[in-house]
Amino acid sequence: MTAWPLTSVITLLMVLLLLGTGMGVARARGRYSIHAPAVTGHPMFERAYRIQMNTLENTVLTLPLLWLAAAWGQDLWAAATGAVWLLGRLWYAQAYLADPAGRGPAFGLALLASGALGLQAAWGVGRQLLA
Template sequence: MTAYPLTAGVTLLVVLLLFYTMVGVGQARKRFGIRAPAISGHEAFERAYRVQMNSLEWATMFLPTLWLLAAYVADRAALAVGLCGLAGRLWYALAYVRNPAARSGGFMLGMLAFAAAGLGAGIGVARVVFGF
């Protein structure tokens, strides 16, 4: 069995980010009196909720490509890409909650990391499948 400890570490950090966004939604519900199952009612709550949902959407695409990158290219490559993606999503989350117009830098960094993971994983898989 081949281990990918660096990728595992980044994955745990992504899970912590998801947990952080979940806690943020819970706190916003309490602060602004938004009772479940409502998902609207105060702009600050809606921002926290969108950060959580966007982070979940990103993670479902990012984590599989990150692990494919680790398996078919290198654990260290996945670490570098994973940390960039994580930094971008954290930047995005913090900016979006404060001012949605300021989220684009973090979004772009996260998206570039996702593209790098996907491209690297695709090339790695193709090398094995097609032997080049």
């Protein structure tokens, strides 16, 4: 795995992001007395929960694209695009907590980064298939 050190760092940061969003939900459960398995209640808990779930959903899409882009392209470009995705998701979490209506631009940035990873992966795989 020494061929993709930067992508490995981004992957670890993605895992930390998922851990952080999970901890945010746990804190909100305690703060607003929302007992599992409930997923509704105080609006701030629901925001934390949606941040966690949406981030998880986006990670499931982005993580394979990140690794395909690294494996069939370049570690640097895949990691840089993954870093943009991470920044978009962090911005998304902050925006959603402040005002859910303001999360759109951050969501869009992360979505564009996922799309760029998909294009990098497709380009790399396509080049290999045509070679």
